[in-house]
Amino acid sequence: xxxxxxxxxxxxxxxxxxxxxxxxxxxxxxxxxxxxxxxxxxxxxxxxxxxxxxxxxxxxxxxxxxxxxxxxxxxxxxxxxxxxxxxxxxxxxxxxxxxxxxxxxxxxxxx
Amino acid sequence: xxxxxxxxxxxxxxxxxxxxxxxxxxxxxxxxxxxxxxxxxxxxxxxxxxxxxxxxxxxxxxxxxxxxxxxxxxxxxxxxxxxxxxxxxxxxxxxxxxxxxxxxxxxxxxxxx
Numbered sequence: 071x072x073x074x075x076x077x078x079x080x081x082x083x084x085x086x087x088x089x090x091x092x093x094x095x096x097x098x099x100x101x102x103x104x105x106x107x108x109x110x111x112x113x114x115x116x117x118x119x120x121x122x123x124x125x126x127x128x129x130x131x132x133x134x135x136x137x138x139x140x141x142x143x144x145x146x147x148x149x150x151x152x153x154x155x156x157x158x159x160x161x162x163x164x165x166x167x168x169x170x171x172x173x174x175x176x177x178x179x180x181x
Numbered sequence: 182x183x184x185x186x187x188x189x190x191x192x193x194x195x196x197x198x199x200x201x202x203x204x205x206x207x208x209x210x211x212x213x214x215x216x217x218x219x220x221x222x223x224x225x226x227x228x229x230x231x232x233x234x235x236x237x238x239x240x241x242x243x244x245x246x247x248x249x250x251x252x253x254x255x256x257x258x259x260x261x262x263x264x265x266x267x268x269x270x271x272x273x274x275x276x277x278x279x280x281x282x283x284x285x286x287x288x289x290x291x292x293x294x
Contacts, residue, residue, distance in 0.1 A: 112187075113186070113224070169226065174221075
């Protein structure tokens with residue numbers, strides 16, 4: 071089946087690292103994505119990783135993929151108040167156009 | 182590059198009324214998606230178009246929801262009649278081709294009273 075789960079809430083101090091976790095159930099996913107949603111806005115694609123990769127780094131963002139455990143994480147280094155938002159992981163299912171979203175993790179950054 | 186445009190931004194209606202949302206995708210994007218995002222949940226795909234043809238509408242409540250994409254560009258999503266549980270943000274997204282990255286609009290927030 072298709073199911074993507076995330077913890078609901080994460081609170082970090084400004085300057086610390088944030089780690090947002092995601093687990094998925096469909097082993098045939100091709101790409102895994104991280105989207106950011108700020109209040110009243112649509113989803114903004116942050117980064118993505120192909121399913122045959124273990125890690126991808128993009129400036130302050132590091133994505134780790136453990137395909138065996140079906141676990142995806144997003145690490146934000148030097149977290150800033152502007153990073154406060156809801157973060158959604160999503161998986162695309164091979165040979166379909168389906169993009170399955172998780173429930174989202176609300177990241178709150180305090181000074 | 183202009184993003185995905187949606188209107189209206191907000192809509193408040195009473196149950197059993199009708200409502201329509203409009204989406205203009207990024208120029209050149211062949212694939213267009215409508216998602217429903219209920220408060221506290223992730224977006225759920227309602228319908229996907231490839232040009233002006235429907236690829237997937239398996240989760241669209243067809244007794245009350247309809248969508249079209251005339252000439253393979255703009256799209257409208259209609260609800261008739263609306264129910265209380267339709268209160269949500271309706272997001273439109275587009276991608277260059279199928280299996281490409283999605284770009285989302287800001288959404289239409291619908292409140293059904």
